[in-house]
Amino acid sequence: MNLLAYLMNVFFNIHLIWLTPIHILVVAVFFIRMIWVRRPVGVVFAWLLIVILLPILGIALYVLIGERPVGRSLAQKIKRMEKDYVVVSNEMRRHFKDDVHLLPAEARALSQLAESSNGSTLIAGNKIELVSNSQEILQQFILEINAAKTSLHLEFYIWALGGDADLVGEALIRAAQRGVACRVLLDSLGSKVWLKSAWPKRFRNAGISVTEALPIQIGRFQFRRADLRLHRKIFVIDGLVAWTGSMNLVDPRTFKQDSGVGEWVDALIRIEGPVVSQFELTFLFDWSVATNQITRFIDPHPQISAKAGSVLAQEFASGPVYRDDILYQVLLSAIMDARSELTITTPYFGADDGLMQALLAAAHRGVKITLIVPKLNDSTLVAWSSRSMYTDLLSVGIRIAEFHGGLLHTKSLLIDGRIAIFGSVNFDQRSLRLNFEISLIVYDKDFCRDLENLIHSYLLQSDMVDPESWSQRPRWRILLENAAHLTSPLL
Template sequence: MALTWTIIRWILLLVIFVNEIAAIFTVFREKRDIAATWAWLLVLTLIPVFGFILYAFFGRKLPHKRLELIKSQTRLKLKQALEEQKLQFINMPKPKDQTVQVYRRTIMLFQSIDDSFLTRHNNVDIFTEGNALFKKMFNDIAAAKRSIHIEFYTIYNDKIGNELRTLLEQKAAEGVEVRVLYDSWGSMGVRPSFYDHLREVGGYAAPFLMARSNFFDFRINYRDHRKIVVIDGEIGYVGGFNIGDQYLGRLPKFGPWRDTHLRIVGGGVYSLQRRFIGDWNASMKKQADKIFHYHPYFQPVRVRGNVALQTVSSGPEAPLEKIKMGYLRLINAAQDHIWIQTPYLIPDDSILDALRVAAHSGIDVRIMIPSMPDHAFVYRATQYYARDLANHGVTIYYYEKGFLHSKTMMIDGRMASVGSANLDFRSFKLNFEINAFIYSQTTVDDLEKIFVNDIRNSRVITPQMFADQSWWLRFKQTASRLLSPIL
């Protein structure tokens, strides 16, 4: 018996030794930031063998060829097409436009890192509730004459998902060009055959940059988290809503769904169109399925709105974390207040320090997060950072009327960001995201009124309330925080 236990101990020691060597090799063979490196080393070390299963889902990077595909398509040469149509909105703002003059450096930042044009004459509508959003969106789709381009992280096979598919099939049968790009993981449970009839009547549908099935490509990271709709090259939608019944408040688990989405008419649609074309071409294996003639999708601007904006996209194919840099720029430019809504508050050190500095500088920093979890580890990490920021003078709100999924940032009543990117590592480094950065006192005022109204459905969580939490809850928060670079 003693000999048997000795053999077992030696086997266990050998397994641990091999596991440690394999963990070091696995983590350090790919270039990644130091926080993620140590987080994965912790996982692989503390969870022998099974840690590698987690790594297979969460840790593997996209193949180099796929990153090159999306990178090459990001460099679509559309500037010439825009110039040929003499689109005046690409000019720098006029001196009399005070709001955009204040944020001139921010505008230049986005032009430099993302070739993002400032567009000054947009009409923008804000939607915070799914029924109103989808009614307007579906009406716009039904009125389409030339093209319908749709890109979502999630399109579910449920009531609203089937309503959209049926509408798209009708438009494709009418001869309208219909292209649907979806994330295979975000739309989990939806088989490729879901779009068979759409293809039969002349439409297109494909998963973003991935294999046809998650069975062959089961990475959970590096997902297409963008939400883009472009209709006839003239009307665009961007924001936080996906396509599914839960986004209409139909799932008891979440209750009413609180999100923020924009409808844009004007020059701002061009950047959404460009982003969709780049993502579509990168996802197509056949040359015949790609878009090569850009001009039909960039129609002359027919509106004279008063909202200036830029749309900025980011993803793991780029060396710069563009949207995060935008968030940093906004936070550091604030003079009076910073109001944020995010379902996931897991900032890296640069964002965390910027928020601390702002709060200690007397700036009114408010952050609203959900009062309920949809992912356990993510929610506990969010609570950890909320507790930290509360201790530095940031006002933390728990939104209690359903699930808060809105990703907004408002600065000084003059500038705002609305889009798909959360305030977390995943949106900064791992996912493909897109945000609209808005320079308009009127629109930002509307967003801030919405925030104030949401406060009525929230409660403030004070530093003392965080301190009074049970030791077990605080332990879970701290433990989850250790994994924050890979959540």
């Protein structure tokens, strides 16, 4: 016993003499780093607490996900591509400079903000169709591919195996064999199963170019954050038609059927008209950045389609490298500009303090706000964290609808029935800060009416959260929700 006590005393003295100063030094260096990069106060203290309690694990986690670096080589390539991109976007801006005068005065501020930092300009003369049946979307994809004459450009976060998604692949192979130039850009993580399957080889053998965006490379985490993802959904046919929205290239009848949340419920928009050129330009930029063999921005002059309708719209691309935080500013501005009604559909709700205060302020000034989220979510942590904010939202009269018809994956913001933001953006910190995202801002009452009808169909399949019942939920649930919410600043 005396020997054991002696050994414990020696260990304690060694820890006190050597490990404690090292621990203090590590925390001090880490704190200086946090001050140097000027992170939000809540984020600083959250990380600092982790490093104090678990220094080795904390530092390792911070290296992996603590900041937003994309890596020096990728950042340099993006800057190099941007030189050509700026020239093209400025030409496009001059070409459509008069279209902004067709926009109502109350919408011009939002459009100008979305265009800032070399964003896409407002364009008139478009035709936009909202399609909400996933099987119909996949069948239309096949028809569009079969009719394509010159080029097919596909950019998705996920291409999943099985069902009609495979039929899209077969149609693409046939198109390439008849001479259509086909390019496929997929996120390395989201499409990892597809990328490891036989499909990439089949595509390349047929003459289809396949590129893996943001590949995860073990050992390079210290140079590029591993969870920065290409989350966009873009499909451009012959430079004349574009599809975008929330749906990945998946068949919901076969996709993630073991997750216990039901089929994924999505929607896309089909676009004709000159705004298609903006989606083509974004695809070409992303393709040039992701493809190792390309050193300069390829084909920087996409054709501009003839007018196909009367809809005013502008493509809205965002990401952690260029146009940093512009997405956050646009969403914040949209909420603050709302005068009568605001409806949000999102599978993942993770508003920070700024967005929460904007929502609460809008509700206080009389805006009717409805938040529609899935009742069952494939991310338990996100679900618990989201529910930690319900009490504040319900207290000011914001309606919360939990969709029970599957995993609602549609991402939209409808403002006063006159402006819609529709695309790949979740209302969470990952989309706002980390992902490369794409949306279309539509300034058209007819389209907004179609979106409102779709939203109404979601509400018919939703349970409204009752404020009184919610306030009486068990204390252990409150504790879990608030604990889960603590993880949100670490993103």
